[in-house]
Amino acid sequence: MSEFWQDTSIEKIGDNLWRGQVSERWNVGTVPNGGYLMAIAARTLREALHHDDPLTITGHFVDRALNGPVDLQFEQIRLGKSVSTGALRFVQDGVERARFTATFGDLDKTEGESWMLEPKPVLENPQAFLKTPRFLAIHDRVEMLFDPDKARWMKADFSGKPEHLIRYRFRDGTEPDVLSLPFFADCVPPTVFAKFGPMGWVPTLELTLHVRAKPAPGELLGRFLTRYLINGLMEEDGEIWDSEGKLVAICRQLARYRASTSFL
């Protein structure tokens, strides 16, 4: 069975109440990855809102999440025919760890104009992309291959921009879908590692993901960039493309950068 689907499974245990399990398999050190938590939330919101696709989902990460059970408390904001909106409290040991707010819809029924400023980035030499050491639990779940030109930080060259270009996929062969995009939006190393070195703690305060299309099978390509780090507050903007060249999601997070503490 797919690790991702197993570890995001939920059970309805009451009115507007679901129960999930936060697995250790998606940890960064001792902390569960925030995108993984958002994926659990998105799976719950799909059931609760009766629409398949998270057009926009925002997570506020207010307290450290734990490995173990989680109560997922749903609140309906508006049910509509084409889109519906709700909130979800992510509660462990009686403490709200994260709040998710989302509008779901149905991408198959979405119609209208299309126009793009840029196509999917062309990779000149995808075979040259770099593997990283596997030292976190999350690295055993997802294979990430880094554009060497942007990953000079891995060789202690910090002259580049805080930017990653990453080919990635689940190691167990699970194909990406809209509910895994929250994970792919947050599983990459902090962009600032490329500028300041792979040290420091970069906790996410808030993450917003806009899903635009259902990903085709195959690997994803993620581009992540930080433009403005101001007094330790930074955004991390991402675009995620599928194997067929479609933009499937954009994301932005607000994070704090604490250079002085060790990453682990």
Added chain:
Amino acid sequence: MSEFWQDTSIEKIGDNLWRGQVSERWNVGTVPNGGYLMAIAARTLREALHHDDPLTITGHFVDRALNGPVDLQFEQIRLGKSVSTGALRFVQDGVERARFTATFGDLDKTEGESWMLEPKPVLENPQAFLKTPRFLAIHDRVEMLFDPDKARWMKADFSGKPEHLIRYRFRDGTEPDVLSLPFFADCVPPTVFAKFGPMGWVPTLELTLHVRAKPAPGELLGRFLTRYLINGLMEEDGEIWDSEGKLVAICRQLARYRASTSFL
């Protein structure tokens, strides 16, 4: 008295409950501007959360707001020493029109590294910026001057990108502050007007604003760009700079573009 401060004033009328008034002075046609609603919400959240500055605030606009009274129902998510998080229901006639979720902090106490990819855009000829016709109530509140190179759509030339570069400020002389930034994030014409013509209805589904600094007195400069319009779903990304060259906020909204309907 400042129009903005008058029209965003709130009164505490109960436990976790405030009352506001949605003025017609900030309407786009018959609909109150979403950024104005977010400014009312931000003012309430500042009082409720006991921190001055919206580090990140997200609004989900689920139903058409009305001119007239609004009940602002606050829910605390987490109170902390450096940052606090809460949600606010924007309720009119018993119907929730918008949901705001925000983390507030204190920018004066925020410390850490700073680095920017780009400085404030340099204006080669700010005197050549174009005024627009004043045909909406909101145009009487804010003066917007458009970079003519990006505003060729005003002369029916749609060969440019969906991008604006705008000098703007309150007409009554009110100086910008962090609580007015939600308004400046949403008061500009839809970017897609520059690409497809000033027609169509572009309702905001969700808007997220990250505030990075307190604006200095004087006019603001806003740059807004849409990169991906897919099946009628688009993001609108903005950066707002103050008169001293500081980046004061970035914002992103998810909107639907309906080309077939008239703007008004």
